Amino acid sequence: MNPATLTDAPTSTPETEAFFADLLQAQPVMYGPDPSIVGDHRLAPRTPSEEDALRRVTNDVDLVIASNRLEVICESAKEMLEQIGAAPGAKWGDLTCGLYTASGDLAVATSTGVVVFAVVASPIVKYIVKNWANEPTVGIRPGDLFYHNDAHYGGVHNADQTLFIPVFHEGRLLAWAGATIHEGENGANEPGGLSPSATSPYEEGLRISPMKVGENYTLRRDIVNLFQNHMRDPLLQLMDMRAKLAAAKRIEDRVLEVATEQGGDLVLATLRHQLERTEREVRRRLSEFPDGTYRGITFGDTTLLEDRMIKASCELVKTGDQLLVNMTGSAPAILDRAINAGLPLSKALVHNDLMNFFWADLPRNNGFVSAVDFVIPEGSIFNATKEVPVGLSMLSTMFLHTATHLAMTKMAFNRPGTTEITAPWYAMVQGLFYGGLNQWNMPVANLMTDINAMGGAAHRDRDGEHAAAPFFAALADYGEMEDRETELPLLGLWRKINKDNHGYGRQRGGASVECAYMVHGVPMFALGCMATGAKFPTIPGLFGGYGGPSTPVSVFRAESPEAVRKVMAERPDLVPDSAQQLHATKPFPGTYETRRPTQSAAFYGEGDLWVLQCGGGGGYGDPLDRDPEAVMQDMRDELLTDWVAQRLYHVVHDDELVVDPDATAAARAAERRDRLERGKPYDEFVAGWRRDEPPEGVPYLGSWSWEEPAPAERVTEVAEA
Amino acid sequence: MTTAMEREAITEYLEIDLETESWHCRVCDHRIAGARESYKRGLLLYERDPRDIYEAKIDAEYSHAPDPEWCRIVEFYCPGCATQVEVEYLPPGHPITHDIELDIDALAERQKARVA
Numbered sequence: 001m002n003p004a005t006l007t008d009a010p011t012s013t014p015e016t017e018a019f020f021a022d023l024l025q026a027q028p029v030m031y032g033p034d035p036s037i038v039g040d041h042r043l044a045p046r047t048p049s050e051e052d053a054l055r056r057v058t059n060d061v062d063l064v065i066a067s068n069r070l071e072v073i074c075e076s077a078k079e080m081l082e083q084i085g086a087a088p089g090a091k092w093g094d095l096t097c098g099l100y101t102a103s104g105d106l107a108v109a110t111s112t113g114v115v116v117f118a119v120v121a122s123p124i125v126k127y128i129v130k131n132w133a134n135e136p137t138v139g140i141r142p143g144d145l146f147y148h149n150d151a152h153y154g155g156v157h158n159a160d161q162t163l164f165i166p167v168f169h170e171g172r173l174l175a176w177a178g179a180t181i182h183e184g185e186n187g188a189n190e191p192g193g194l195s196p197s198a199t200s201p202y203e204e205g206l207r208i209s210p211m212k213v214g215e216n217y218t219l220r221r222d223i224v225n226l227f228q229n230h231m232r233d234p235l236l237q238l239m240d241m242r243a244k245l246a247a248a249k250r251i252e253d254r255v256l257e258v259a260t261e262q263g264g265d266l267v268l269a270t271l272r273h274q275l276e277r278t279e280r281e282v283r284r285r286l287s288e289f290p291d292g293t294y295r296g297i298t299f300g301d302t303t304l305l306e307d308r309m310i311k312a313s314c315e316l317v318k319t320g321d322q323l324l325v326n327m328t329g330s331a332p333a334i335l336d337r338a339i340n341a342g343l344p345l346s347k348a349l350v351h352n353d354l355m356n357f358f359w360a361d362l363p364r365n366n367g368f369v370s371a372v373d374f375v376i377p378e379g380s381i382f383n384a385t386k387e388v389p390v391g392l393s394m395l396s397t398m399f400l401h402t403a404t405h406l407a408m409t410k411m412a413f414n415r416p417g418t419t420e421i422t423a424p425w426y427a428m429v430q431g432l433f434y435g436g437l438n439q440w441n442m443p444v445a446n447l448m449t450d451i452n453a454m455g456g457a458a459h460r461d462r463d464g465e466h467a468a469a470p471f472f473a474a475l476a477d478y479g480e481m482e483d484r485e486t487e488l489p490l491l492g493l494w495r496k497i498n499k500d501n502h503g504y505g506r507q508r509g510g511a512s513v514e515c516a517y518m519v520h521g522v523p524m525f526a527l528g529c530m531a532t533g534a535k536f537p538t539i540p541g542l543f544g545g546y547g548g549p550s551t552p553v554s555v556f557r558a559e560s561p562e563a564v565r566k567v568m569a570e571r572p573d574l575v576p577d578s579a580q581q582l583h584a585t586k587p588f589p590g591t592y593e594t595r596r597p598t599q600s601a602a603f604y605g606e607g608d609l610w611v612l613q614c615g616g617g618g619g620y621g622d623p624l625d626r627d628p629e630a631v632m633q634d635m636r637d638e639l640l641t642d643w644v645a646q647r648l649y650h651v652v653h654d655d656e657l658v659v660d661p662d663a664t665a666a667a668r669a670a671e672r673r674d675r676l677e678r679g680k681p682y683d684e685f686v687a688g689w690r691r692d693e694p695p696e697g698v699p700y701l702g703s704w705s706w707e708e709p710a711p712a713e714r715v716t717e718v719a720e721a
Numbered sequence: 722m723t724t725a726m727e728r729e730a731i732t733e734y735l736e737i738d739l740e741t742e743s744w745h746c747r748v749c750d751h752r753i754a755g756a757r758e759s760y761k762r763g764l765l766l767y768e769r770d771p772r773d774i775y776e777a778k779i780d781a782e783y784s785h786a787p788d789p790e791w792c793r794i795v796e797f798y799c800p801g802c803a804t805q806v807e808v809e810y811l812p813p814g815h816p817i818t819h820d821i822e823l824d825i826d827a828l829a830e831r832q833k834a835r836v837a
Contacts, residue, residue: 535792542733544806549775
């Protein structure tokens with residue numbers, strides 16, 4: 001702007017400023033994402049109604065019984081939703097139900113399913129309350145239905161959709177019932193709702209800001225039609241909007257039963273009591289841990305479209321019952337890649353660690369996160385603004401979760417019995433997304449639930465479980481191969497636990513599965529995938545244990561469908577059952593390659609094959625401390641190769657896998673002597689190790705040293721693909 | 722009469738002696754470092770090529786072994802008993818993480834309060 005223009009501009013007066021302020025407040029151009037809501041994770045202040053209710057309801061027994069009843073209400077609604085939902089996510093556990101206070105704080109959530117769905121939905125309810133309650137064209141009345149999917153307002157990502165119903169009793173707003181499903185398809189520029197190639201929010205499909213979509217418990221068909229018009233799978237959209245309505249209505253009906261039987265005040269008091277009780281208990285438990293500063297870092301290895309190292313940094317400063325989580329030093333936001341995350345989700349991943357790994361006995365609600373303070377700098381990858389794409393936010397926040405878990409565990413170890421100590425759970429989503437016409441000529445677009453087969457972490461006193469569950473959803477399943485083959489034009493060649501696909505240690509991590517899908521029965525089908533962990537492992541181990549191996553994907557392009565069919569018909573013995581064997585034997589005519597585990601969707605023809613590997617959990621403790629017999633059992637169970645048994649566990653055995661105890665003890669003693677020989681004192685090691693900046697040839701985003709964190713305001717745009 | 726202070730276990734293999742304000746190995750009792758500094762300063766460190774730990778089962782750019790240009794594994798051993806106390810996965814040359822920085826005075830006060 002020309003400075004002269006400024007000089008010549010008319011001087012504003014208090015009157016004109018007030019006029020324009022009133023005008024803008026009364027007639028905002030748009031009710032966009034509200035930083036005062038998405039940035040505030042604290043519980044809303046008690047309302048006068050809540051104060052009155054807490055004064056009237058003083059019997060703790062009544063509160064406990066009512067809280068149990070409300071938890072069962074949400075749990076049964078979630079179970080119902082899991083049965084009637086149509087999306088793969090609904091069927092296999094990527095969903096949740098919750099009950100929110102009238103102000104919008106999540107007060108009761110299911111103990112299974114994706115609890116953070118409900119946690120990050122609180123800003124959405126608060127947005128509705130703030131903006132639509134007194135808006136004459138909207139309003140909040142009994143029977144209204146509200147809907148949302150845009151993660152800039154709250155939520156995990158735009159693949160999730162939530163329906164809310166306000167719960168009124170005797171004319172008073174008591175609560176909100178919410179039902180969330182990972183629906184997948186949302187009309188983004190790639191099928192399935194998770195687009196690696198989206199370079200702005202405007203390529204991330206339908207973005208539903210919190211809005212009313214129905215009245216009198218009836219969805220407005222013209223609005224549903226608008227949503228369907230954006231989607232590749234309109235049937236799914238219709239079915240699951242109805243399914244979520246049914247689940248939320250079930251919650252409302254049963255909450256009103258409680259209110260009618262025992263009074264609305266009991267519901268109000270119970271919800272508030274649950275929140276405040278949980279926050280107090282979290283603070284009390286925090287106070288038991290030693291005061292100090294604890295740090296954890298992890299690295300992703302892709303921006304989605306290119307290999308880049310992306311740092312997640314977590315520093316915990318724990319003082320008394322205060323816990324400050326500082327993410328300074330993490331990678332800056334990447335303006336044109338969909339790997340950024342909003343504040344609610346970044347905080348919710350800390351919440352997830354506390355809820356699912358530390359204190360699973362406590363009620364699931366916003367009291368957890370309200371007890372914690374955060375520093376998440378502006379410009380950070382974990383503090384995305386409205387104009388930054390966030391479709392695959394879960395990738396960056398998953399390695400943030402691991403960094404947080406490392407620091408949390410080191411804070412908590414001192415107080416055994418107050419929490420469970422585990423190595424990192426495998427924390428990444430390895431799965432195909434897809435789109436096209438299936439073998440029944442029906443449009444389909446979604447995500448494979450193989451992502452849920454994450455290997456469980458090694459515990460202090462036991463090995464991790466195989467293909468246990470995603471770290472964010474207890475009891476989620478990864479579905480039946482036969483279901484996939486029925487619904488999709490894919491032939492499942494194998495889904496099996498592979499050798500060495502877990503973290504090694506005194507207690508080993510749980511292994512996970514490798515899955516192979518061949519396009520079958522259609523001329524072409526779109527496939528893609530999203531994950532990190534090919535160049536840099538997704539998780540480390542803990543206290544001397546190792547993390548799992550890298551997890552590349554393999555892609556085979558058939559020379560022709562006929563050539564593949566011929567091999568399968570005439571030489572079934574050549575059909576492989578692992579990526580290793582596929583690449584070693586190359587049984588079909590065509591091209592073979594491995595790729596980074598994030599790939600944009602492209603069309604693949606009949607006979608083309610994808611192999612993906614979900615990762616194993618981290619190991620715990622020195623591998624030399626592992627019982628040699630347990631190592632042999634892992635070999636018998638085909639979890640482990642002799643390559644690892646000898647090199648890392650130093651177990652000497654015969655061909656029948658019988659341990660030679662003396663030779664093993666000697667081999668382990670020799671390895672210990674070798675450690676003392678090869679290990680260098682700290683200063684000597686650092687002098688030869690430390691670099692002032694990242695290695696040339698390794699593109700790197702984030703701070704390099706703790707002493708010199710990345711400037712908070714730094715925002716980097718990746719220029720070339 | 723004063724009561725000797727108990728050691729505080731901080732990790733699977735490390736504890737703090739509040740009397741001497743020092744880190745000790747829980748396996749062999751080796752004194753590792755002063756309690757107010759990083760325990761890693763008193764350990765032996767070794768840099769691993771990740772292909773030593775993970776077999777590259779596929780001969781291709783992306784395999785089951787991390788890329789050694791991107792990832793190195795730093796192992797930390799107790800100088801007394803050679804127990805592998807900790808492992809860090811880092812880009813080559815990245816500063817070692819000072820992962821545990823305790824408030825020793827608060828830890829001592831907490832123990833005194835607990836005993837009392």
